[in-house]
Amino acid sequence: xxxLLTQIARCEGxxxxxxxxxxxxxxxxxxxxxxxxxxxxxxxxERGRVWNSSGNPAEARPLFAQxxxxxxxxxxxxxxxxxxxxxxxxxxxxxxxxxxxxxxxLAQQSSNPTAxxxxxxxxxxxxxxxxxLGDYDQALRYFQxxxxxxxxxxxxxxLMIAQWCVARTLRSLGRTEEALAMQQQLQHDRTERGLAP
Numbered sequence: 001x002x003x004l005l006t007q008i009a010r011c012e013g014x015x016x017x018x019x020x021x022x023x024x025x026x027x028x029x030x031x032x033x034x035x036x037x038x039x040x041x042x043x044x045x046e047r048g049r050v051w052n053s054s055g056n057p058a059e060a061r062p063l064f065a066q067x068x069x070x071x072x073x074x075x076x077x078x079x080x081x082x083x084x085x086x087x088x089x090x091x092x093x094x095x096x097x098x099x100x101x102x103x104x105x106l107a108q109q110s111s112n113p114t115a116x117x118x119x120x121x122x123x124x125x126x127x128x129x130x131x132x133l134g135d136y137d138q139a140l141r142y143f144q145x146x147x148x149x150x151x152x153x154x155x156x157x158x159l160m161i162a163q164w165c166v167a168r169t170l171r172s173l174g175r176t177e178e179a180l181a182m183q184q185q186l187q188h189d190r191t192e193r194g195l196a197p
Contacts, residue, residue, distance in 0.1 A: 002028050002039035006046045013046065018054040025050065037074035041067050045083060057090040064090065068102075077115035081107045085122065093133060100126045120149050120158055127165060136172045143169055156193075160186055 005028050012021035025047050032040050048063035064086040071080030084103035088096040104122040107115050127142035143165040150159035167182035 002031055002035055003042050006039065006042035009046045010049065013050045013053050016053070018050055021046070021050045037070060037076055038079065041071050041074070041076055041079040041083070044070070045079065045086065048086060052086070052090055061087060061090045072106075077106055077110040077112040078118075081110070081115045081118045081122075085118065085125070088125065088129075093129075097126065097129045097133070100129060120146060120153070120155070120162075123149060124162070124165065127169070131169060131172065136169055140166065140169045140173065160189065 005024055009021040009024040009028075012018075012024060025043060028039070028043050032043055044063045044067035048060040048067070051057070051063070052060035064083050067083035068080055068087065071077070071083055081103045084099050084106065088099035088103065091099055100122055103118065104126060107118040107122060110116055123142045123146040127139045127146060130136075130139035130142060143162060146162040147159065147166060150162045163182060163186055167179045167186070170176075170179035170182065
């Protein structure tokens with residue numbers, strides 16, 4: 001029941017009904033002392049998300065960090081990865097990169113399939129962080145890992161996005177002919193599949 005309530009709060013937050021989300025989480029909070037790890041972790045994550053989405057990242061960060069610590073301690077890899085990725089969202093630059101790397105390492109090492117599903121998103125996030133920091137070689141490495149991951153997973157739409165990121169980074173590296181060839185191939189592939197250009 002507690003875990004379900006946290007997910008109702010998440011839906012309320014996504015609807016930008018932040019006061020309702022906080023009210024729902026206020027119902028959960030006093031019952032957490034005797035709860036198992038998952039409802040506690042979900043509570044920290046969803047309270048943090050509500051704070052972050054409502055423009056209060058400083059309130060959100062300690063909740064995400066607590067979910068990371070407790071998730072690791074409890075062996076709840078999927079929620080710990082989620083927590084680290086959320087810390088990265090509220091951080092900037094090098095600090096965001098460090099937290100995305102923590103999430104990525106845990107996702108890679110985990111035997112939990114839900115945790116491992118984060119690998120695609122995390123390699124994309126890390127690639128863009130490196131790109132923003134101006135290290136295009138590192139960005140390219142992560143975007144290429146993302147292509148490999150989506151190829152292994154058989155994720156065709158995700159693969160096209162990952163390939164676009166590689167091409168975009170090649171352009172940043174001044175390798176415009178390679179970038180153009182990749183983008184033209186992607187456009188051709190989308191047209192062949194009946195997708196909008």
